[in-house]
Amino acid sequence: MTYHELNAVFLTVAAVVAALAVVRVLVAGAGRRARVAGAAAVTAVVLLALTAIFDNLMIAAGLFSYAPHTLSGLHVGLAPIEDFAYPVAAALVLPGLWILLGGRRQRP
Template sequence: MSYALLLLPLLVAAVVCAVVALRGDRRGWTALAIAAAAVLALTLAFDSLMIALDLFRYDDALLLGPHIGLVPIEDLGYALVALLVVVALWRLLPARGRAEERRTDA
């Protein structure tokens, strides 16, 4: 199984979760775009460093082919999945502090 086939269902599920969590929230989408740019830039920098130091290797037969620096394109997908899942969980799970404030206000 290639890295892309492993990534695809995770990425689809994460995108669906983020769309559900951020529907109708323009500020949320803007914040997500800024966070995605930061996470992807950090992933490129640190993954390139770790690959250059030979801390890990990829099986070339399982890669799609395109690289940005030393980082295979699939590696960016995993960082994006993590970001989308965190954003969705942050928005969809009730905030404990707000729930307690509502109970004391009522």
Template structure:
């Protein structure tokens, strides 16, 4: 199994949860905040994954990777912070109590 296939369920759950919040208040603002958070998390991932791989803390078997890298870090590693930036606010929005009308 490749890391790309492992990432697919996370991306699908994130997309579904995010789409489920489209009609909730402040959707646009939440998406902007999630995008900013995603950019920060992706930048941190790029820096720290490259450092950890460079010093030999871990390696990836080449046969499980897509082959696309950002420095030493495989592109698949960037899906997790991207999903976290959108999934966490979406889930928080879905579980928060709505004001009664």
């Protein structure tokens, strides 16, 4: 199994969760939409930046490596682009689950 196939599974699940959350937010109203979208965008940027930094450091330190035939060949520094699917999935799934499971309730 290549990283692309593995990433496809994670990203598909993440996309379904995010889509369900978007539907719920659309029903909730405009005020919540902006807050949720902003929080998800900030989360994605932070996770992608941290992944870029720490994956490059760990690969440079020799903590792990990848079989070249499982990668696309695209890299951000030393980190293969495939490593960035997990933070994208997390940025979709975690806020999505928070919304779908009720999150923090607002006081009246």
